[in-house]
Amino acid sequence: MKTAEIITIGTEIVSGQITDTNTQYIARKLTEKGIQVLFQTSVGDDKELLKSALGVAKDRVNLIITTGGLGPTENDITRETISDLFSVPLISDEEAHTRIRTFLESRHPKVTNGHKKQALIPAGAFAIHNDKGTAAGFVFRHNDIEIVCLPGVPGEMQTMLNKYLETYAIQHKPEELCTLTRNIHTFGISEPDIDAQLREYAGREGEIKAMTLVHDGIVTVNIIATAATREDAVKILDIAEHDIRERLGHAVFGVGDETLESAVAALLKKYNKTIAVAESCTGGLVSDKLTNIPGISEYFLEGVVAYSNNAKEDILGVSGELIKIHGAVSSQVAKAMAEGVKKRSSANIGVGITGIAGPTGATKEKPVGLVYIAVVVDDVAEVKECRFRGSRIDIKTFSANTALNMVRFKLIQT
Amino acid sequence: MKTAEIITIGTEIVSGQITDTNTQYIARKLTEKGIQVLFQTSVGDDKELLKSALGVAKDRVNLIITTGGLGPTENDITRETISDLFSVPLISDEEAHTRIRTFLESRHPKVTNGHKKQALIPAGAFAIHNDKGTAAGFVFRHNDIEIVCLPGVPGEMQTMLNKYLETYAIQHKPEELCTLTRNIHTFGISEPDIDAQLREYAGREGEIKAMTLVHDGIVTVNIIATAATREDAVKILDIAEHDIRERLGHAVFGVGDETLESAVAALLKKYNKTIAVAESCTGGLVSDKLTNIPGISEYFLEGVVAYSNNAKEDILGVSGELIKIHGAVSSQVAKAMAEGVKKRSSANIGVGITGIAGPTGATKEKPVGLVYIAVVVDDVAEVKECRFRGSRIDIKTFSANTALNMVRFKLIQT
Structure with a gap:
């Protein structure tokens, strides 16, 4: 070799x-x-x-x-x-x-x-x-x-x-064994759960092995195939990928260079849907990630980084009353932000994110890492309450990836 | 050693x-x-x-x-x-x-x-x-x-x-020589120009040396001091830093871990000014960078990622006529975006960015990498026309850093 x-x-x-x-x-x-x-x-x-x-x-x-x-x-x-x-x-x-x-x-x-x-x-x-x-x-x-x-x-x-x-x-000399590898990216299942589902790949010696890696909330399954020829190795990888996709279902969002944002962009294109994003604690990171994908301008209409309550009220139409009653970091405000940006832009999908990225801004009831993420499609809203750990940038990243994954699921289920 | x-x-x-x-x-x-x-x-x-x-x-x-x-x-x-x-x-x-x-x-x-x-x-x-x-x-x-x-x-x-x-x-044994280093970050002067100004440091052997590194448009001067004791090495670094700051003036924005966004955040705090950002081609990157800084919520009011013309008109109040005459990528629209977001948010400083990040979207007159950046303080607007090279993400990054640096200069001159 x-x-x-x-x-x-x-x-x-x-x-x-x-x-x-x-x-x-x-x-x-x-x-x-x-x-x-x-x-x-x-x-x-x-x-x-x-x-x-x-x-x-x-x-x-x-x-x-x-x-x-x-x-x-x-x-x-x-x-x-x-x-x-x-x-x-x-x-x-x-x-x-x-x-x-x-x-x-x-x-x-x-x-x-x-x-x-x-x-x-x-x-x-x-x-x-x-x-x-x-x-x-x-x-x-x-x-x-x-x-x-x-x-x-x-x-x-x-x-x-x-x-x-x-x-x-x-x-490449034909008498040598050929080893190839492929990365299968997942979001939303924990690493131990994936390990449990893929146990038979784990310790295996020989033609196919798998190991998991975690990064920014993304769990990647790295599969490695060894065979006599390149073609055989590719075949083994294809079979393993198919099997892993069956086991892990829609948690799999891509392979190789694919990212959550490229997966979302591909689905927006496939279903011809437009999106608009209202962000508070993620500070524009979701918009930044989506706009890294070439050609997104046809599907991504606008992003609003509504850091101040004034911006939440004026641009997104979130009621001051709602903020007063539930607080800016609440499921109600996340939902109102998503609905507001969707209505404002006439997009098919609206996203709203509000939370406490830290290190300051926490209260007894609302600790650093508490984030609400809402996705609205047609008139149906889904809101998720998340509790993340880590630095300010970690919490921004986990929140942005979770939001992108929620949009991905909504699009798949369309 | x-x-x-x-x-x-x-x-x-x-x-x-x-x-x-x-x-x-x-x-x-x-x-x-x-x-x-x-x-x-x-x-x-x-x-x-x-x-x-x-x-x-x-x-x-x-x-x-x-x-x-x-x-x-x-x-x-x-x-x-x-x-x-x-x-x-x-x-x-x-x-x-x-x-x-x-x-x-x-x-x-x-x-x-x-x-x-x-x-x-x-x-x-x-x-x-x-x-x-x-x-x-x-x-x-x-x-x-x-x-x-x-x-x-x-x-x-x-x-x-x-x-x-x-x-x-x-x-650390006192008889050993002590070598220490410090990074001095600059923006806005080219590497050859900096090299020319710091020529006497370049080839020098002995107690102080300097070399330059470029990253994302930032030119960093890395100075290295060698002396008998740690205290002496620190003293040599302090003198060199002072000298380099004198030669390069306001192009120096920080040392060590300081970034353009942390420099801007510190200046906003120092002068008690608020900021709002309207982005098109940078897609939220400026907002994302600024909101990575803890405590920025007191100074950063809102960001608008106005990808669609509709968003430019509705949220930022850019006139449809202006877009029609000059095109969405024009100095006029950049200025109107900055003015619009400043007015909308009542911030002291407004930033507007519009350009072509590529790989598609170019015309004969407006190539990939053409970016207009406007910064408005009080009633004074400054607009810069930039022509960047590189990938979509390179162009986003250069544009965001240039915008942050323009804001920095405006704040210093206040």
Whole structure:
């Protein structure tokens, strides 16, 4: 089986100054392709340290993917380190050099020495060309080990990694076992309940296994299939997914990159329904999530972040009397907010959310984490009382995801 | 100088199923304390692989921090691996055991064997107690190397890391040089312009250095000071920060954990001003960011996500005529949105944002990334035309940050 190590190169990463998103992206892509990632390493822009990291990696895996250190500056040391470590000269790749010249033509007056350096690859390697920038990547083979060096800019890296993986998928040796994985996302069933329903997958060795992960209230079932061929592994995943969907029902909202908001957007489109959202404690997070989905403008009409009582009354038509009697954080006000925004916008679906995100604002009767969420379709309202734990941002996130899931259920039941 | 490696343990991390936030947190904390992080490694829940990772780490750094693998299940292997690798028995820490019993009392009927395991630490180690969960952490010394094992749950890990670092800070040997770092965040000046202004810091070796990092349009200047004592290093950082603030002026909006939204919130409080936001292409992101700040409800009155023209007209009072003549994406409509939401809410400051986040919706005259942002204070409006590049989410983020920065400038100039 192919085993891999991902090495990210950059002092700003290793010292915690910036968030590294490349490693997770690469790990997911490799795992999807049936390549087992054994290690991830980050190291600063230092030739000796990188040499040490590569030296360790080449003795414990057979595929190394590096990102970063391919820029035009002196701090970019990946090419030179590979050249030193494996005693191979660097040569200029002709096509990469032409591409750099063409790329820079419209932007810079002339190609600098730094940019010329970006066309260099180890002798015997083959280049992975960069359609979005100047750094050429490359694949270098040493004995049985393949080393793939990619730039650190996420957009460039991703395109180039996918180019490489397409090549790799073709070269996958048929005698090796193929392991593939798939993520099935659920909302509304607890992790222990899911574990109980999927017990027979849990401890299983062999062709299919499953494990659960929790994030932002979403429980993801990660299934892993091993088979002689890629086709067989896909078949096993398909059967397992079908079985898990049967067991968990509508709690399953998507697989892979699908999110609660993309699931809601797809259902709005499918049933041709429009939506409007009135938020208090979530502060616009539901609207923000929905508007991350391209094309949502046909279905999402408006959002109102009614933080003040004045906004609740004036824009949403919630009666001041109702707020006075039940308080702004109450099921009655959540329902009135949902009805108000629905009526105002003439949307098919109205959502209302009010609660206490904390850390202040709690009373004895209404603790931090108490949230009311209402969804109104036609004239039917559903209101849920939730008690969440965690930080202010946790409570916003749990509330937004719960609201999106309630809308999803309403649409499915339509 | 103290050098460190961070090892995160978990198959779900190494295979890319979940995002690891622990590593960056630990790296920042260590760097702030003057400990140089040389490597970060992630490895699955596998005893042999973890042994290999620890074996490599102990030969290249003198402080190893691990997270994860301290839970009650069979997959949790950190304690056993340390015990195997260094041939030390595991013993039950009495206080940790009592704490686990007390912690579980209110939740579970009895302490399981799995939970008993969570009180085990290597003989000779000292326990780091866990106030938020059952997994005891520990510090284990082997020759000159210190190995600190912490649980993977972020909330538990963070508290316990800080406990450890407080101890470490006391033990810091006075004869060692101390390196400290500080992040100074700016908005509105380009990275090359900042580099040009801070040229004398750039290549400098010795007591003070600086480098720039860009993220979401924010340019962060990371300054690093090295001195004989902690006090001296702090003094050098203070002088450099003062100098950089003088050079870059109001472009500097904060240091460390401060964000554009926290800077705006602090200024709203300082000048006792209220704000209301009307968003189209940012879809609620500005409201979401502002409402992440505790206590904002006194200053943030309302947000309107006016995706449809109907919402722009009805809630914000933008004239249909104006939209017809100039289009919904125009400086005129941005200004009318800001004025509309300000008037509606009686806030001191109104913000209006309209643009094309893409990937669809562009015309020849109005490309993806064209965004108009208006800020109105009293009767004075400022409108900015921006042309951003990137994905839909990039464009939303750049727009939201630009809007927050415009509000910040208005407040400073008040």
